[in-house]
Amino acid sequence: MLPERLWFLSAVVIYGLGLLYSIFIWRRGFQYNNWTSYVLLSIAFILHTIALTNRGFSLKQCPVNNLYEATTFILWTISLSSLICGLWTRLRYIGVFTAPLLFCVGVFAMMPGLDPEYGDEPNFINGWASLHASLIMLGYGAFGLSAITGSMFLTQDRNLKLHRASAIFSMLPSIQRLEKLITSSLIFGLVLLTVGLGIGAIFLDLPEGMSFWNDSKVVWSLLVWGFYLSLLIAHLKLDQRGRRYAWLSIIVFGFVIFTFWGTNLLSTIHNP
Amino acid sequence: MPVTITGLSHHSSPVELRERFAFTEAQIIEALNQIREKGIAKEAMILSTCNRVEIYAIPKEPNKAFTQELSQFLCDFHDINENPGDALYSFNDSNSIDHLFRVSCGIDSMVLGETEILGQLKQSYKLALEQKATGPILNKIFQKAFNVAKLIRTKTQIQRGSISVSSVAVELAESIFDSLESQQVLVIGAGDTSEKAARALKSRGASSILVSNRSHEKAMSLAEELHGRAINFDTWEQEFKTIDIIISSTSAQHYVLKRDKLQTMLKQRGNSPLLIIDIAVPRDIDPDCNQVENVYVYNIDDLQTIASQYLNQRKADISNCEKLIIKKRDEILKDLKSYHQKPALILNKQQTTS
Numbered sequence: 078m079l080p081e082r083l084w085f086l087s088a089v090v091i092y093g094l095g096l097l098y099s100i101f102i103w104r105r106g107f108q109y110n111n112w113t114s115y116v117l118l119s120i121a122f123i124l125h126t127i128a129l130t131n132r133g134f135s136l137k138q139c140p141v142n143n144l145y146e147a148t149t150f151i152l153w154t155i156s157l158s159s160l161i162c163g164l165w166t167r168l169r170y171i172g173v174f175t176a177p178l179l180f181c182v183g184v185f186a187m188m189p190g191l192d193p194e195y196g197d198e199p200n201f202i203n204g205w206a207s208l209h210a211s212l213i214m215l216g217y218g219a220f221g222l223s224a225i226t227g228s229m230f231l232t233q234d235r236n237l238k239l240h241r242a243s244a245i246f247s248m249l250p251s252i253q254r255l256e257k258l259i260t261s262s263l264i265f266g267l268v269l270l271t272v273g274l275g276i277g278a279i280f281l282d283l284p285e286g287m288s289f290w291n292d293s294k295v296v297w298s299l300l301v302w303g304f305y306l307s308l309l310i311a312h313l314k315l316d317q318r319g320r321r322y323a324w325l326s327i328i329v330f331g332f333v334i335f336t337f338w339g340t341n342l343l344s345t346i347h348n349p
Numbered sequence: 350m351p352v353t354i355t356g357l358s359h360h361s362s363p364v365e366l367r368e369r370f371a372f373t374e375a376q377i378i379e380a381l382n383q384i385r386e387k388g389i390a391k392e393a394m395i396l397s398t399c400n401r402v403e404i405y406a407i408p409k410e411p412n413k414a415f416t417q418e419l420s421q422f423l424c425d426f427h428d429i430n431e432n433p434g435d436a437l438y439s440f441n442d443s444n445s446i447d448h449l450f451r452v453s454c455g456i457d458s459m460v461l462g463e464t465e466i467l468g469q470l471k472q473s474y475k476l477a478l479e480q481k482a483t484g485p486i487l488n489k490i491f492q493k494a495f496n497v498a499k500l501i502r503t504k505t506q507i508q509r510g511s512i513s514v515s516s517v518a519v520e521l522a523e524s525i526f527d528s529l530e531s532q533q534v535l536v537i538g539a540g541d542t543s544e545k546a547a548r549a550l551k552s553r554g555a556s557s558i559l560v561s562n563r564s565h566e567k568a569m570s571l572a573e574e575l576h577g578r579a580i581n582f583d584t585w586e587q588e589f590k591t592i593d594i595i596i597s598s599t600s601a602q603h604y605v606l607k608r609d610k611l612q613t614m615l616k617q618r619g620n621s622p623l624l625i626i627d628i629a630v631p632r633d634i635d636p637d638c639n640q641v642e643n644v645y646v647y648n649i650d651d652l653q654t655i656a657s658q659y660l661n662q663r664k665a666d667i668s669n670c671e672k673l674i675i676k677k678r679d680e681i682l683k684d685l686k687s688y689h690q691k692p693a694l695i696l697n698k699q700q701t702t703s
Binding site: 233240244245253317318319320 | 621
């Protein structure tokens with residue numbers, strides 16, 4: 078096992094502790110200004126960053142060359158954005174919602190098949206391709222954040238609907254603020270995805286005899302782009318709001334997470 | 350037997366039952382007259398709030414069936430034929446004094462230490478006094494109850510902080526809306542609790558307040574106090590598009606807002622969240638409205654249940670209040686005992702002098 082994978086494994090273990098703490102908090106309620114989940118997330122983030130930078134330094138470029146690297150990069154983006162959001166008192170508990178996702182996807186990323194050893198002459202991406210990949214990964218990270226704030230929205234909405242006192246005692250933000258956060262994350266993610274896809278379409282050369290339209294990853298990416306664009310239009314222009322909007326942000330990100338691996342393997346351009 | 354109390358409260362019954370036993374001011378006057386005319390009690394006072402309905406009465410003669418008579422009167426007055434079972438409770442002897450003192454200082458309220466009940470108690474007592482339904486015993490006991498409430502407010506922490514239905518309403522609004530500054534509040538029915546809730550929202554920054562009441566004059570008066578705007582009771586639905594929070598407390602006997610009507614009106618407002626606080630008993634808002642997406646309906650029981658969560662934070666001070674109540678109860682019992690002995694003493698004195 079490569080040293081950087083050990084660092085990442087340590088991060089996943091801490092995310093796992095975060096998951097256990099999440100279960101405890103879900104039972105107890107989000108009532109006190111508690112730093113535990115934030116501290117756990119911070120420790121895991123440091124380990125995660127070491128794993129990512131070690132891999133980056135060893136490759137001498139942005140580590141987004143295979144599924145393991147792409148997945149850990151997306152998770153790192155989600156972890157970083159959660160830590161930034163958590164600086165705000167009312168979002169301190171974001172780690173409780175982030176940790177389960179980071180742990181589950183982190184365990185998946187540790188599967189050895191996703192990180193084959195590079196040969197003597199590795200075919201690394203660089204330049205525009207590296208920028209293309211990293212912008213798209215950052216975009217997926219932002220979509221992940223929208224799904225996390227979506228789950229916070231659903232928690233708060235459910236508590237309010239069921240007239241639970243935890244709705245007003247909790248340290249979670251108001252549902253209107255959470256809805257704004259979902260939208261901001263979606264817009265940010267969509268801009269990054271659009272720029273990333275644009276760079277790929279304009280600046281990257283296709284191998285001879287291949288077409289964008291025959292590649293599963295390209296079609297899938299455009300589908301994801303279309304989903305998110307439709308979601309934003311539905312929200313901003315057609316007043317699609319509340320619970321349904323939060324659910325859709327989670328469902329679309331769930332689709333991204335569950336199909337990311339498969340479409341990548343089927344792609345001839347992205348998985349040569 | 351100093352006083353007998355019979356009634357029901359949020360402890361013993363849900364809002365669905367309490368609303369059937371609730372008295373309007375006119376009904377209280379009628380009930381007090383009936384109690385006098387039928388000779389049920391020599392002194393009586395009726396307290397009817399959203400939390401409780403209670404008759405405080407002194408029997409003409411010591412009578413074991415007095416409690417049963419009062420319960421029967423309550424049921425008969427409201428044409429309730431079925432047996433309310435454990436929902437109706439009674440207090441006698443020193444327990445009744447304890448209960449009254451606990452009620453007066455808000456210890457028995459769902460929102461621990463709330464002060465609204467004292468005002469309601471004073472108002473009910475004043476009404477009974479005006480109707481000449483009270484006598485020397487009730488007057489003495491109620492004056493003592495008001496003193497005890499004041500003492501507890503000053504000597505303990507039980508009434509400190511923002512524990513009230515209106516403050517819970519504000520906190521709910523803050524859990525839903527990003528900022529109250531851009532929110533518009535509609536008050537339907539210019540009742541005391543709705544006024545307080547509207548004031549609390551205003552103090553937290555609610556941008557504008559509309560008041561709608563069957564009596565337009567009353568609406569105008571409240572709107573003026575809240576720096577809001579009075580609107581006609583029949584046309585409040587026209588303003589619905591801009592409303593974010595509704596506080597309803599009319600005395601209507603039917604739902605003012607039903608689910609079908611709400612769903613139709615919601616289309617005008619772009620699915621933005623709507624908080625409805627229904628503090629009326631009987632309820633103004635169809636409970637099914639809470640099933641509508643982006644709509645959050647809270648009735649008086651919901652608010653009070655949430656508020657009761659604060660109870661744990663205040664429990665430490667309850668024991669101090671109880672000590673004061675016991676001390677003051679013993680004092681009033683002693684007073685009443687000497688009051689009852691007075692005629693005999695006077696008689697003895699007269700016999701001795703003659």
